[in-house]
Amino acid sequence: MAKLTIKDVNLSGKRVFVRVDYNVPIEEKEGRMVVTDLTRIRETLPTLNHLIGQGARLILAAHLGRPKGKREPSMSLAPVAAELAGLLGRRVQFVDDCVGKEVRETALSLKEGEVLLLENVRYHAEEEANDPAFAAALAEGAEAYVNDAFGSAHRAHASTEGVARLVAQRGGPCLAGLLMERELKFLGEELEAPARPFVVILGGAKVSDKIMVIDRLLEKADTILIGGAMAYTLRLAQGHKTGRSLVEADKVDVAKAALEKAKARKVPFLLPVDDVVAVPVKTGQLDKKGKPIVDYQNIRVNADLDCPADAAGLDIGPATVKAYAAAVAKAKTILWNGPMGLFEDKRFAAGTIGIAQAVASATQSGATSIIGGGDSVKALNKAKLGDRVTFMSTGGGASLEFLEGRGLPGVAALADKPAVAG
Ligand code: AMP
Numbered sequence: 471m472a473k474l475t476i477k478d479v480n481l482s483g484k485r486v487f488v489r490v491d492y493n494v495p496i497e498e499k500e501g502r503m504v505v506t507d508l509t510r511i512r513e514t515l516p517t518l519n520h521l522i523g524q525g526a527r528l529i530l531a532a533h534l535g536r537p538k539g540k541r542e543p544s545m546s547l548a549p550v551a552a553e554l555a556g557l558l559g560r561r562v563q564f565v566d567d568c569v570g571k572e573v574r575e576t577a578l579s580l581k582e583g584e585v586l587l588l589e590n591v592r593y594h595a596e597e598e599a600n601d602p603a604f605a606a607a608l609a610e611g612a613e614a615y616v617n618d619a620f621g622s623a624h625r626a627h628a629s630t631e632g633v634a635r636l637v638a639q640r641g642g643p644c645l646a647g648l649l650m651e652r653e654l655k656f657l658g659e660e661l662e663a664p665a666r667p668f669v670v671i672l673g674g675a676k677v678s679d680k681i682m683v684i685d686r687l688l689e690k691a692d693t694i695l696i697g698g699a700m701a702y703t704l705r706l707a708q709g710h711k712t713g714r715s716l717v718e719a720d721k722v723d724v725a726k727a728a729l730e731k732a733k734a735r736k737v738p739f740l741l742p743v744d745d746v747v748a749v750p751v752k753t754g755q756l757d758k759k760g761k762p763i764v765d766y767q768n769i770r771v772n773a774d775l776d777c778p779a780d781a782a783g784l785d786i787g788p789a790t791v792k793a794y795a796a797a798v799a800k801a802k803t804i805l806w807n808g809p810m811g812l813f814e815d816k817r818f819a820a821g822t823i824g825i826a827q828a829v830a831s832a833t834q835s836g837a838t839s840i841i842g843g844g845d846s847v848k849a850l851n852k853a854k855l856g857d858r859v860t861f862m863s864t865g866g867g868a869s870l871e872f873l874e875g876r877g878l879p880g881v882a883a884l885a886d887k888p889a890v891a892g
Contacts, residue, residue, distance in 0.1 A: 471886045472659065473651070473884045473887060474887050476517060476616055476645050476647060477651075479614075481526040481643075482524045483526070484527065484642075485527045486527065486528055486529065486612065487531065487609060487616070488518070488530050489617045489618065490531070490619055491510050491619035491621045492510060492514075492530075492547060492554075493510065493533060494509075494510050496535075496545075496549065503544060503546070504549065505550060513649055514647070515557060515558065516649070517648045517649060518558060522558070522583045525583050526614075527582060530586065531568060531608065532547060532590070532591065532629075533591050533597070534547055534592070535592070536592065537590060537593055538592070538595070539592070539594060542593070545592075546589065547590050548566070558585065563580075563585065564586070565586065567588070568588035568591045598627050600626050604628050605629075608629060608633050612642065613637075613642050614645065615637040615883075616646070617630065617647060617650055618648070619650070620653040620863070621843075624868040624876075624880070625880070626880070630879065630880035644884045645884060650881075653872075657840065657873060661873075664803035665837075666803070668691050668805070669692065669797055669800070670687050670695070670804075670806075671825060672695070672700070673697040673807070673810045673846070674844075676699070676703075677721050680700060680807070680808065681724050683874050686874055687873070688735055692737070693737070693801075696739070696741050696742070697808070698810055699717070699783070701783075701786075702715040702717045702783055703719075703722065706722050707723075707726040708741075708775075710775050711776040713777035714750055714777075715781075715784075742787065743773070743793060744772060744789045744790055745785065745786060746770070746821070747769075747771075747778065747781040747782060747784065748769040749781050750765075751765050752764060766818075769784075784815075784818040785811030785821040788824075791824035794824075795825070798825070798829060799828065799832055802838070803839075804838070804840065805873075807844070807873070808842075809822045810822040810824075810825055822853075826850050826855050829841075829859060830855045830859060834858065839859040840860060840861050840863070841863060842870070843865045843869035847863070
């Protein structure tokens with residue numbers, strides 16, 4: 471069901487609680503916290519400018535990192551307020567909490583077109599608990615609710631769900647922002663009745679993370695292409711040897727069920743025909759997060775479906791890229807989620823980049839390409855092809871849950887568009 475958006479209701483003069491996604495990368499530089507990528511802030515500008523243009527009074531709420539209910543100074547939204555002011559070209563008021571007297575007074579004194587950004591809502595444990603009293607404190611004075619934070623909509627938290635419910639109870643509109651609207655259009659409506667052939671590319675580390683998506687898409691897709699480490703659990707299910715590749719041995723049954731469903735439904739379900747394999751070697755060193763650094767030796771293409779015992783599969787091979795690119799070239803709709811290999815290491819990025827190029831070129835020929843968030847978005851941006859696809863989702867976990875067909879609480883809380891008669 472399509473949701474009402476800020477284009478459907480005039481919020482002129484109204485005090486509007488806007489949930490945004492400002493969970494930005496932030497780093498300490500010369501003693502102060504600096505936002506290192508402004509993409510997420512920039513992406514909210516169309517919604518904010520639309521509301522400011524109408525003369526709404528904006529109270530913005532967001533989370534940053536995982537402060538787990540404590541005031542963690544490195545996760546303050548204060549640096550975001552400064553960046554947002556620069557991008558909007560207007561003052562952004564900031565209060566160092568998200569509830570309480572000062573918030574209330576500042577929110578109530580907002581004039582038309584003025585903007586207030588609240589401090590990190592996750593400084594309070596009640597946010598993630600969706601505590602009713604906390605939601606009521608956040609919602610104080612809000613006459614309308616707008617959600618533009620798709621990436622947080624799979625969580626029923628106070629700022630994503632509780633506040634919306636309270637505003638709706640008061641008769642206030644609960645609307646999708648423009649970014650949220652696009653997410654729902656591309657991940658939802660476009661995939662309801664996709665132009666065919668509909669080709670789905672799935673990769674990433676784990677079958678278990680994507681199995682529900684596979685299950686649902688087997689009912690819709692014309693072809694499914696599998697890459698990444700998850701391909702090895704499927705190969706294991708086919709009885710092949712996977713050497714030291716990343717596999718989920720306890721998910722072989724689930725993988726078998728997916729292969730059988732694909733066969734029963736006659737959906738071509740392609741696994742790699744060759745791989746880039748290498749021998750993992752411990753270096754004895756630890757990375758920044760304290761994890762052992764592994765090096766890879768004897769990197770080569772392996773065209774045998776059995777992986778050598780001492781090696782791990784780390785990328786799809788050139789013959790697979792060619793076969794997958796040919797399937798993608800025929801597509802009218804493409805959905806891609808998950809990298810084809812360990813793409814963060816450029817020695818194993820060719821498969822993911824090859825697929826990114828194939829998706830970009832099919833898009834140029836008229837296909838609709840939808841990138842389901844997370845690492846595939848990173849990979850496309852790395853390959854400088856981000857602007858050559860139709861849509862890149864801003865959500866990781868939220869996109870997957872949405873593609874599984876699960877209702878997202880933050881979306882369910884928004885008002886439905888009235889059904890058109892006829
Ligand atoms: P996911 O979050 O499930 O989409 O997984 C993404 C992660 O899987 C990325 O960090 C990739 O580097 C990793 N990955 C994909 N393929 C492989 C592989 N063959 N071996 C090891 N890691 C992989």
